Structure formats: C-alpha cells, structure tokens
Amino acid sequence: xxxxxxxxxxxxxxxxxxQADAAVARLLALExxxxxxxxxxxxxxxxxxxxxxxxxxxxxxxxxxxxxxGARFLGTSPYVDALxxxxxxxxxxxxxxxxxxxxPHSGTQANQAVFMAVLRPGDCVLAMGLADGGHFSHGDPxxxxxxxxxAVHYGVRADGFIDEDELQALARQHRPRLIVAGGSAYPRxxxxxxxxxxxxxxxARLMADIAHVAGLVAAGLFPNPLPHADAVTxxxxxxxxxxxxxxxxxxxDALARRVDEALCPTLQGTPILGLVAGKAVALGEALxxxxxxxxxxxxxxxxxxxAALQAQGLxxxxxxxxxxxxxxxxxxxxxxxRRAAACLDACGIGANAVPLPGDADFARASGLRLGTSAxxxxxxxxxxxxxxxxxxxAALQPGSDHAHIAxxxxxxVRQLPFYADPERDPVHHPIRPAAAALSRPTDPPRR
Ligand SMILES: Cc1ncc(COP(=O)(O)O)c(C=O)c1O
Numbered sequence: 001x002x003x004x005x006x007x008x009x010x011x012x013x014x015x016x017x018x019q020a021d022a023a024v025a026r027l028l029a030l031e032x033x034x035x036x037x038x039x040x041x042x043x044x045x046x047x048x049x050x051x052x053x054x055x056x057x058x059x060x061x062x063x064x065x066x067x068x069x070g071a072r073f074l075g076t077s078p079y080v081d082a083l084x085x086x087x088x089x090x091x092x093x094x095x096x097x098x099x100x101x102x103x104p105h106s107g108t109q110a111n112q113a114v115f116m117a118v119l120r121p122g123d124c125v126l127a128m129g130l131a132d133g134g135h136f137s138h139g140d141p142x143x144x145x146x147x148x149x150x151a152v153h154y155g156v157r158a159d160g161f162i163d164e165d166e167l168q169a170l171a172r173q174h175r176p177r178l179i180v181a182g183g184s185a186y187p188r189x190x191x192x193x194x195x196x197x198x199x200x201x202x203x204a205r206l207m208a209d210i211a212h213v214a215g216l217v218a219a220g221l222f223p224n225p226l227p228h229a230d231a232v233t234x235x236x237x238x239x240x241x242x243x244x245x246x247x248x249x250x251x252x253d254a255l256a257r258r259v260d261e262a263l264c265p266t267l268q269g270t271p272i273l274g275l276v277a278g279k280a281v282a283l284g285e286a287l288x289x290x291x292x293x294x295x296x297x298x299x300x301x302x303x304x305x306x307a308a309l310q311a312q313g314l315x316x317x318x319x320x321x322x323x324x325x326x327x328x329x330x331x332x333x334x335x336x337x338r339r340a341a342a343c344l345d346a347c348g349i350g351a352n353a354v355p356l357p358g359d360a361d362f363a364r365a366s367g368l369r370l371g372t373s374a375x376x377x378x379x380x381x382x383x384x385x386x387x388x389x390x391x392x393x394a395a396l397q398p399g400s401d402h403a404h405i406a407x408x409x410x411x412x413v414r415q416l417p418f419y420a421d422p423e424r425d426p427v428h429h430p431i432r433p434a435a436a437a438l439s440r441p442t443d444p445p446r447r
Contacts (some may be wrong), residue, residue, distance in 0.1 A: 015156075034416045036418045039409050042350040043325040043371030044238045047378070047418060056278030064270050068103075068260060074270070084276050086261025090283035092274070096226050097249035099256035101263055102279050103271040104246030107211050107235035108137040109263065112144065114231045116262035117255060118178045119204045121148050126176035129153035133186030133327075135209060152155035152176065153425070155201040156357055160315035160318035161188055167195070171200060171202045171319070175239060181225065184208040185354040185369055187306075189223055189322040199338065204229040205255075213323050214240040215373070218286045219295035227251050231259065238370045239298070239324050239373045245275045275402065286297070294376060298324050304382035308389030310371070314396075317356070317367065325371035329356055334394050337365035344368075346402040347395045348409040349388070378416045399442055 018025040025282075061082075065075035082100060091100035105112035119125060125145070128134035132155035136143050139151025152174045154167040171179065171436045180198045181190050192208060201205040208225035214234040216222035223231050232249040236242035248263070264271070266350040285291050299322075306326035310316050330340040337353030344351045353365040361421040370392065372385065380388075395405050 015299060031143065037410065037413060038350055039346045039391075040350040040374040040415055041344075041370040041372070041388065041392075042352050043369050043373065044352070045350060045371070045374040046238060047283065048100040048237075048241060048243055048376060051287075052243050052281045054277045055281045056274045058274055058277060060273040060277050063273050065273070066264060066270050068264070069149065080273055081271055082422075083273070083280060084271070087276055090280060090287065090362075091249065094177075094286045095232065095282050096224060097232070097251065099250045099253070099259075101250075101256075101259055102209045102245075102249040102250060102276055103263055104233075105268060105269065105272060105275075106244070107209070107233065107246045108143075108248030109147055109267055110233040110235075110248045111135075111137045111207075111209060112267055113259050113263040114207050114233055115145055115149065115178065117231070117258035117264060118207070119149050122150060123178070124152060124169055124174050124176040125178045125180060126149045126152050126154060127180035128162070128186065129155050129185045130361075131359045132156045132183075132357050134180075135211070136181040137185070138180045138209065156186070160357075162186070162190065164191065164198075168198045168201075168265060169199050171204065175202050176204045178207060179204045180207050180209060181229065182211070182213075184212060185325075185327055185367065187318055187321040187323050187325065187327050190225075190229040200251055202365060207231045207233065209233045211235040212239055212325070214238070215286070215291075215295050216244035216299060216324065219292040221295055221299050236279050236282060239371075241285065241294075241373065241377065242285075243275050243278030245272070247278055247279070286405075296380070298372050298376045300382060301376050301385045302326060303378055305370060305372055305385040305389055308386040312389050312393035314389075314393055324373045325369050327354060327356070328370065328392075330368050330370045331366050332398065335365050335396060335399070340396055342370045343395045343400065344392060345404065347391060347405040348413070349395065350374075359374060378418055380416075384412070397429050397438055 024219045037272055043177050063077060063080055065072050065080055067073045069081035086405045087102040088100045091102055125139050127138035130136055130140055137145050139149060152170055152436060154170055155163060157163045179195060181192060181195050206229045209227040210217055210225060210232060211234050213222045217224050230252055235249050236247055248259050250259055302321050302324050306316050306321045309326060315329040315332055317329060330337060341351050341353045350367040354367040354369045355365040356367040359366050391405050391409055394400055395402060
C-alpha cells in the first residue's frame with residue numbers, strides 16, 4: 001500500500017498502455033506504422049476518424065446490455081439507450097430506411113440475421129456466385145449460409161455484367177424465398193428495381209448487401225437499393241469509412257422485428273457498445289457535405305485507376321467501374337491473384353486476390369481487386385492513381401525490381417497526410433506510433 005492507499009495492482013490498473021503492457025503497446029505501434037507506411041489499395045481497408053477511434057475505445061467497453069433500447073432484458077442505461085437510438089436514427093437518415101439494426105458485430109452476422117428472418121432451414125436462396133463477385137456469406141458451402149440453406153447461384157455474362165436473364169430463369173426454376181443482390185468483387189451498378197420485380201414475380205424477398213459501396217450509396221453516387229429491397233445489409237468499415245461491424249436496414253415493420261430477434265438473442269448476445277458509439281459517429285460523418293465530397297473523389301479515383309490500368313495494358317474486368325475498386329484479370333501476365341498480390345506487397349502496395357468467373361475456388365483466384373477508399377482518405381487524386389497504376393503494372397512484370405518500386409512508393413507515401421509528421425498531425429494520424437513504445441522490449445509487464 002502506498003500513502004494514497006494505492007497498492008501496486010491499482011497503480012497498474014490506471015497506467016497507460018505503454019507502461020502497463022509494453023509488449024502489446026509495441027505491436028500496436030508497429031502495426032500503426034505498417035498501416036501508414038504503405039500504399040493501401042485493398043478494397044476493404046480505410047482509416048477512421050480520431051472521433052470514431054475515441055468513441056469506440058471508450059468507457060462503453062465496460063457496459064453490458066442485451067436487447068434493444070427501451071426493451072433490454074439485461075442491463076439498463078438511459079445514456080446507452082439514447083446512444084443506440086441516435087445511431088439507429090442516423091442510419092435511417094443516411095440510407096432512407098424505416099428501421100435500422102446497428103448491433104451486428106460483422107457483415108456476416110448482418111447477413112445471417114436477414115437469412116434467419118426470412119428463411120427456414122432447407123429453403124432456397126438465390127445469390128451471386130463467389131467467382132462472379134458474390135460473398136461467401138451468401139450461400140457458399142463453406143459457411144453456415146450454404147450449410148443451413150439450399151443455395152443456387154447466378155453469375156455474370158461474358159462481358160462481366162450481371163446476367164439478369166439467367167437470374168430470372170433461375171428464380172422461375174427454383175422459386176427461392178430470398179434473392180441476394182450485391183457482393184465483394186462486382187464492379188458495376190446494380191438494377192435493384194429489376195431484381196425486386198423478379199423477386200416479386202416468384203414470391204421471394206430481396207436482400208441487398210452493399211458492403212463495398214455503402215459510402216457511395218450514402219453519398220447518392222451508387223443506386224440505393226431502398227425502397228426496392230426488403231432488407232439491406234452492410235459492413236460499417238470498408239467504403240462507409242466507419243468502425244468495424246455491420247448494419248441491417250429494413251423498410252417493413254414485421255421483417256424488422258424478425259431481424260431484431262434473429263440478431264439478438266438468436267445470433268448475438270450483448271452488443272459491442274463502443275462500436276455502436278463509433279458507428280453513430282461514422283453515420284454522423286456520413287450526413288456531412290465533406291463526406292459526399294470524399295466519395296465523389298473515391299469514385300473519380302477508382303475510374304481514373306481503372307482507366308490508367310487499362311492504359312498500362314492490363315485487363316480490367318468490364319472495362320471500367322461504378323464502385324470504389326477495379327478488378328484486373330492477371331492471367332494474361334502469367335500470374336494468379338495471390339502471386340500478383342504478393343508482388344505488390346513486396347512493393348509496399350496493398351491489394352486483394354479475388355476469384356474471377358470460372359475459378360473453382362478462392363485458391364485459384366485469378367483476379368486482383370484494387371480499391372481507392374483508403375488512398376482517397378489520405379488525399380490521393382487522379383494523378384496519383386495514374387502513378388499507382390504504373391507501379392502496379394511495373395510490379396507485375398516478370399523480373400520486376402520490386403525493391404526499386406518499393407522505394408518510389410515509400411517516398412510518395414511519406415508525403416501523404418497520416419504520415420508526414422505524426423507528432424504534429426495527431427488528428428490525421430490514426431493511433432500514433434509512439435517512438436518510445438517501438439523500442440521497448442516485448443517482455444510481459446511485471447505485476
Ligand atoms: C459483400 C460483403 N458482405 C459481407 C462481408 C462480411 O463482412 P465481415 O467480414 O465483417 O463479416 C464482406 C466482407 O468482406 C463483403 O465483402
């Protein structure tokens with residue numbers, strides 16, 4: 001005990017991370033440095049604001065509740081209820097929905113909640129196939145969605161656009177109870193009205209998963225699936241530029257109640273309230289003019305990147321993009337997506353391998369997905385995108401000098417906000433790498 005009545009345990013309890021746990025602090029600092037030290041073209045990546053970081057790493061991490069605002073079956077707090085309600089209202093305003101569930105821990109759980117609300121085990125769901133741009137939570141046999149339900153998949157035509165006639169024929173043949181629109185690597189706008197008409201014709205519900213375009217939808221730059229779709233799901237990170245997690249948006253009161261029940265208590269217990277607070281901040285940002293301006297630049301950059309990649313002689317799927325990424329077929333270069341992503345990684349460029357139509361599985365991914373959400377947050381413009389395309393094309397050539405490209409990439413990245421001077425640029429620098437923490441040993445703290 002010391003003179004203030006603190007014993008060693010109390011002092012440890014109140015110590016900042018760098019003092020309390022040097023090993024964790026050091027790894028956090030290294031990851032923070034890695035994140036800002038590369039050119040991030042991974043389409044799922046982005047950087048959230050300091051306000052979101054503070055809201056999500058707040059005292060709310062100490063609160064346990066279950067259920068929904070005003071109807072908790074475990075724990076109560078008027079402030080937590082008001083906060084969740086604020087996130088719900090903002091989500092409804094951003095997307096024009098009647099109901100929002102802001103509790104999903106992930107995009108996958110948001111999708112599972114809609115599947116459970118609409119389908120019974122064994123029911124048929126019709127969704128875009130994985131190799132054609134869909135997501136594995138849309139009925140892939142490796143996931144619960146493909147094991148609990150009977151999934152049928154539609155695809156794209158030879159030109160890479162959704163084959164709506166095939167979709168309609170499959171819907172008439174299989175009479176699904178749910179049709180899923182949207183995916184992870186489909187680079188074009190979706191005609192939600194046509195898909196809703198097909199769903200109505202066969203008595204199915206329509207769900208749209210807008211995880212990769214949610215920010216563009218919020219900014220009015222990609223077709224809004226509401227009110228055509230019965231339910232819309234999204235991740236809150238990626239293009240929406242929020243903290244980790246998911247959202248479900250619905251138009252129908254009865255469906256909204258079933259989604260709420262499916263999520264809690266069927267799929268999840270207590271919400272991660274820090275992330276709910278972070279989502280509230282992200283959705284508040286999405287209502288500002290600056291956010292719409294950011295997304296105008298994201299889309300212009302994606303189109304500039306796609307055009308520049310083509311000018312470099314690369315094969316861009318569908319010849320362009322309506323979304324925040326372009327998809328490149330790397331087979332003409334004698335590569336597969338994984339080897340191509342590894343070449344870019346060696347140059348300090350982040351990108352994702354994705355399967356292309358005809359690929360049997362992820363292991364055989366023949367495509368590379370290159371996105372602009374993260375680099376636009378860091379101030380990239382069209383000229384930078386043309387330069388990035390030149391680096392990508394050079395990195396994928398046989399015998400390419402990756403170390404030389406990496407130097408050029410690093411020199412440009414060092415000029416971007418979030419890097420230039422982390423000490424003087426705290427707002428733009430997510431999780432500042434503390435120089436002291438980087439040099440500490442990784443020994444566990446002494447207790
Ligand atoms: C279209 C789509 N839906 C859902 C998800 C799943 O999100 P999570 O990884 O948060 O479960 C992803 C993630 O990549 C996605 O691309």
